[in-house]
Amino acid sequence: MHEGRYIVDLAFLFEGIRREYSKHKGLIDCQFEDWILVNSNQRGLLTQLSYQCRQCFAKATIWSEPTKPDQLDLNTAAVTSTITTCEIEKQLAIENNETINSIPYITVVADDSWMKRSYGKGYDASSGVGAIVGYRTGKVLFVCAIHDMVERKGYEPRPHKCYKNFARNENSGKMESDAIAESFQSSFEMHGVIYRSLIADSDSNVYKRIVDSRPYKEQMVKVQKIECTNHLLRNLKKKLLSVAEMTQPKMQRKFCRGPQYC
Numbered sequence: 322m323h324e325g326r327y328i329v330d331l332a333f334l335f336e337g338i339r340r341e342y343s344k345h346k347g348l349i350d351c352q353f354e355d356w357i358l359v360n361s362n363q364r365g366l367l368t369q370l371s372y373q374c375r376q377c378f379a380k381a382t383i384w385s386e387p388t389k390p391d392q393l394d395l396n397t398a399a400v401t402s403t404i405t406t407c408e409i410e411k412q413l414a415i416e417n418n419e420t421i422n423s424i425p426y427i428t429v430v431a432d433d434s435w436m437k438r439s440y441g442k443g444y445d446a447s448s449g450v451g452a453i454v455g456y457r458t459g460k461v462l463f464v465c466a467i468h469d470m471v472e473r474k475g476y477e478p479r480p481h482k483c484y485k486n487f488a489r490n491e492n493s494g495k496m497e498s499d500a501i502a503e504s505f506q507s508s509f510e511m512h513g514v515i516y517r518s519l520i521a522d523s524d525s526n527v528y529k530r531i532v533d534s535r536p537y538k539e540q541m542v543k544v545q546k547i548e549c550t551n552h553l554l555r556n557l558k559k560k561l562l563s564v565a566e567m568t569q570p571k572m573q574r575k576f577c578r579g580p581q582y583c
Contacts, residue, residue: 356373365399366386407514409458411425422540424514505537520548
């Protein structure tokens, strides 16, 4: 009901709790410990908290952040921040003369995260999120959430611009490649920039999907791939360990007492 972690304006929240508690305190001998949290509802990054007094059953609803008409709420501020971030990336590209036919081009970092790890073989996760991050600013430019889990729980997703919804039998690898490719196809429309270079892991499916979709065919630009150093080193380590395990005798591995004896 109200489990998990929240983004909260503590001063605003505590003032709201104090104010609502004080409104009904004089009715009967209600104590503050009777003022309990009974429910919570998510509205994007905002949370609506419902309190009730166990003595007089008075109720109150308090938001986790201000929702004033003359002030940006948390959801609007998050979206505005993303748009502003891309403007910074665009301006930096222009200042460095990184343009093609007067269109700024930038380098981005992309990756996905899934509710269930694949361990290199089981690509059957039903939900996840993909993100595109500007290389210079390190800020998020694009987020794509795959919310099959929401639908399976019987909830109707709120109206939004969704880039990809997938059936439950879809391969999560395909979800990843399609979601990232979609962000490249919409970069010019959304931000007025070209994602010319992509820093990502060694997954060839994602890069192939981007190239095949030809997001910048009108500008005659082919997206370049830059391998992520972290993933390269991790893959190298896996291969070295695999070679070591295959070449080292089993009995020696089992009874070796230390480097000086091996």
